[in-house]
Amino acid sequence: MTSTNVxxxxxxxxxxxxxxxxxxxxxxxxxxxxxxVIEKDTPTAPQPHEVLLKVIxxxxxxxxxxxxxxxxxxxxxxxxxxxEIAAEVIAVGAEVTHLRVGDRCAVMxxxxxxxxxxxxxxxxxxxxxxxxLGVHEDGAMQEFITYPAELxxxxxxxxxxxxxxxxxxxxxxxxxxxxxxxxxxxxxVIGAGPIGIxxxxxxxxxxxxxxxxxxxxNRLDYISQNxxxxxxxxxxxxxxDSLNELLDGQLPTVILDATGHKDSxxxxxxxxxxxxxxxxxxxxxxxxxxxDPLFHRKEITLKAxxxxxxxxxxxxxxxxxxGLVSIDGYxxxxxxxxxxxxxxxNKLYLPEERVIKVVIEF
Numbered sequence: 001m002t003s004t005n006v007x008x009x010x011x012x013x014x015x016x017x018x019x020x021x022x023x024x025x026x027x028x029x030x031x032x033x034x035x036x037v038i039e040k041d042t043p044t045a046p047q048p049h050e051v052l053l054k055v056i057x058x059x060x061x062x063x064x065x066x067x068x069x070x071x072x073x074x075x076x077x078x079x080x081x082x083x084e085i086a087a088e089v090i091a092v093g094a095e096v097t098h099l100r101v102g103d104r105c106a107v108m109x110x111x112x113x114x115x116x117x118x119x120x121x122x123x124x125x126x127x128x129x130x131x132x133l134g135v136h137e138d139g140a141m142q143e144f145i146t147y148p149a150e151l152x153x154x155x156x157x158x159x160x161x162x163x164x165x166x167x168x169x170x171x172x173x174x175x176x177x178x179x180x181x182x183x184x185x186x187x188x189v190i191g192a193g194p195i196g197i198x199x200x201x202x203x204x205x206x207x208x209x210x211x212x213x214x215x216x217x218n219r220l221d222y223i224s225q226n227x228x229x230x231x232x233x234x235x236x237x238x239x240x241d242s243l244n245e246l247l248d249g250q251l252p253t254v255i256l257d258a259t260g261h262k263d264s265x266x267x268x269x270x271x272x273x274x275x276x277x278x279x280x281x282x283x284x285x286x287x288x289x290x291x292d293p294l295f296h297r298k299e300i301t302l303k304a305x306x307x308x309x310x311x312x313x314x315x316x317x318x319x320x321x322x323g324l325v326s327i328d329g330y331x332x333x334x335x336x337x338x339x340x341x342x343x344x345x346n347k348l349y350l351p352e353e354r355v356i357k358v359v360i361e362f
Contacts, residue, residue, distance in 0.1 A: 330356060
């Protein structure tokens with residue numbers, strides 16, 4: 001029995017007797033570059049449709065790294081970070097039937113405060129009142145959280161590493177579904193960071209040919225080692241020549257841009273084949289500007305992809321269980337919830353660290 005399970009059993013017994021008996025640790029990002037360790041009460045007993053969760057592992061997202069540097073859009077301080085969550089169910093509300101105490105689970109960290117037009121149409125990932133854990137409200141960089149049970153998915157056969165990676169992989173899954181990829185397509189993924197890597201994995205499941213473009217050779221090396229069928233292109237001044245050479249004079253029919261970089265996103269219109277589809281996964285604060293005659297001449301389909309849907313989470317759980325998606329080598333750095341996170345976070349920006357994905361272990 002793991003130490004997490006020992007703690008959980010002890011906690012459940014005491015929690016039932018006295019729901020607010022334990023203090024817990026949380027880490028607050030007070031201002032850019034300034035974490036503060038605090039002690040707060042554990043959450044109250046879950047409401048009928050909620051669950052109480054013990055956080056066991058947390059992925060560090062690009063959102064968290066940008067927030068730490070003070071460069072994250074739509075972000076306010078102070079904030080408890082964390083939305084890539086592996087957790088254990090500690091208590092369930094009276095109306096919850098799909099989860100049991102002791103279940104390991106993934107958490108979909110986006111919820112809508114109102115059932116608006118988008119939500120009614122099934123587009124729960126982009127509702128007008130959407131709130132993301134660790135961005136719009138306090139996240140999971142704390143020992144326990146309560147959360148709506150409908151957004152929590154049992155994943156008992158998976159490791160904590162796998163569960164914590166479901167959310168970034170789900171973002172890639174949703175983007176690939178937005179692109180409507182067929183086996184006849186040639187797909188270019190721009191940006192080989194964590195989201196781009198997940199996008200590559202999901203695009204390959206569509207039986208399409210996949211290429212990746214990035215300016216970081218280390219990340220392209222990861223792609224080459226783990227996805228040998230994927231052609232890698234290092235960003236330079238001759239990208240179009242490289243594409244033409246690899247594709248015998250053709251161009252990609254689908255481009256998924258995971259950079260959130262203005263110049264890259266605008267260049268997509270030059271790289272795409274006539275009749276092709278571009279999906280923007282990353283975002284920046286500013287305007288995307290393109291030459292309208294080029295856009296019309298090529299009859300380009302341009303889409304955005306935001307967050308993910310519940311179906312992406314359940315799909316990833318099945319794919320990981322079946323071994324059809326692997327996270328081997330994806331996690332390059334491990335931190336402890338007991339570490340001095342400021343010192344550790346500062347290292348994550350250094351090129352020599354060769355960071356791909358970071359997790360915090362509780």
